[in-house]
Amino acid sequence: MARDKFKPESLLIKGGHVIDPASRIDAPMDVLLRDGRAAEIAAPNKIRGSAEEKFDARGLIVAPGFIDLHVHLREPGQSYKETIASGTAAAAAGGFTSVCCMPNTTPVIDSQEWVNWLRQPERGAVVNVFPVAAATHASKGAVLTDFRGLQRAGAVAVTDDGKPILDNDVMRDCLRLSGELNFPVVQHAEDTRSTEGCPMNDGPTSFRLGLRGWKASDEASIVDRDVQIAQQLPNARLHVAHLSTADSLKAVRRGKRSRVRVTCEVTPHHFTLTDEAVGEYDTNCKMNPPLRSAADLESIWVALADGTVDAIATDHAPHASHEKQMEFERAAFGITGLETALGLAITRLHREHKIPLTRIVELFTTGPARVFDLRGRGSLARGNHGDVTIFDPKKRWTFDVTRSRSLSRNSPFDGWQLTGKVVATIVGGKIVYRGE
């Protein structure tokens, strides 16, 4: 570890296979990082001059640093679940060099002061943290926050995540401002008028378990409405968080076809598990939106491949064990996800569903960078930030939740054998994680 603290001004990543979708690179290349930036990409052994440190990337994929649009770092206020330090350490172990954190903390991030607080070095972040601020005061869905001020303070988007922006007029105002400021509004699409008391997806499993079902249409109806509102407003920017149903994808496709600026993200658990995984009330399979049907999964695989989905985002949602070891209906919604995202993507999407590795890298890099306009990230083009993720796409490993860097242990993937593992995570030219 002492070695990692030494800050080389230049780092040469040699012998790897570079995938940088934004620059259309998918070839053996060397990468030179200097002074925290991407300085040069060239054919093997063509980079002249010396570097203080070299990284041997033979047999590995060298990609732009991964970006997670949707994490819950739980600070301020819920540091028993996660801290910015522990959450970003988990992010680094999962190959993420940038994470966008949700505002549903205690208190809610609805002011410039709290946005600033999140970005202070005292928080101990290991990777870049981009705050997403609340769209309404205390995320109560009524009075809009100061979008302009939040944007100036460094927020990359607004959302009331955890809850939807339900009111038509409030959503219209949000989207109008998003167009004026070029500032995305992230919607947690859930018609909470019908999903109250529904801890899982509506279907045979919920019926069998005697649980009320959250219908797929209670997500799609909100996505559909939002796309329609966005269509009526110039330049409005709508991003659909953790999209989980086939009908929501249809609404997004309709929007994209009619040139609405709508984007969406899908989580690894929604492309991996169906609602049957709930089994006998496994609260590590309880999340919002819930795990869906096999038909929804198939639509998601198609949409990940064909470009309808813009990003894979984890919705990393740590919870303490006492919040999960409860009656299913009472247990907290959400699972951790930072350390299993790449392994699940390669195992499920690449190996089983033959989605090319270049597309998977795009979903972790260029795609999310575009959604929130993270300038100078998501690509290794010269002059960009020196954020790099190096992974072994063939490495088989077993996820052991007890060794997670997160403070919480609520993952349904404990003990899963996955293919594809992060070998090193580099932020601003500095190695912040090295796989063992």
Place this chain on the structure above:
Amino acid sequence: MNKVARGSLLGIEKLEAPEILKILQLARRMNPQRPRPLLRGQRVVLLFYEPSTRTRSSFEIAAKSMGAMTTLVQSSGSSIEKGESLLDTGYTLRAVGADIIVIRHPLAGAPHLMAQHVDIPVVNAGDGMHEHPSQALLDAYTMLRHKKTFKGLHVSIVGDIFHSRVARSACHLLSKFGVKITLCGPPEFVPDVAATLAPGLHLTRHIEDAVRGADVLMLLRVQKERLAGMKLRLEDYIARYQMTTHRLKMAKRDAIVMHPGPIIRGLELTAEVADSAQSVIVDEVRNGVPTRMAILARAVGRG
């Protein structure tokens, strides 16, 4: 998370047919008038988070008559009221020496959670809308008393299937023996997805279809407050689904009428049907005692 203790009874769904028959045979050997002291020295905790008359009293009588010591813990008047979690309550009961926990809970899956963390047998006395295995077993016991065999039987269940743990457990049990099962009610009570619960289930919206040729009519209680949120008016429900002597005539001549109780006369059935010679509703309650004796004996490995 640990293995569920042997002797636990969490639901019917995961039980195999021979296991069910074993419990029913054991129940037949139980004589509530002259019980054997199979539970002598055992401490049975009745942990009830919901009101109950039949289930609670019959479990208690079953346990006591076999020599067990019983303690009733209810949500009001206990630490549950102070916010103690289900698992902490379980650990507490284990620490005071409980040998068996019989649990009734308004939330589905609560007995499973308890059983996964506490190393003594857990018996589900009804969990939310999920299962009510002891009721299904006593109903099967009652059916076999009147019909001798499950072979070729046609059972129709009428009413609010969606909210009913009794219906779910009954469907699982009867399906395992190849019984023809018809579920009858409006879509709000009998959604199409109900047919996926177990093999051999049929749905119908017409009471005549359910009654015609049936050997057993199992009626479920309809809660007025549940009808309130629906398009269906109470009068319409009564008109379309109430069991009347006229409708009962369409069933087999020796058909029996069952109901897990409590019954609401004038709603899901008329008073005449409830009190008719074909009604075995009181029998069911009586049979609850030997059935629950068998369940508790099995829990301590004396089955």
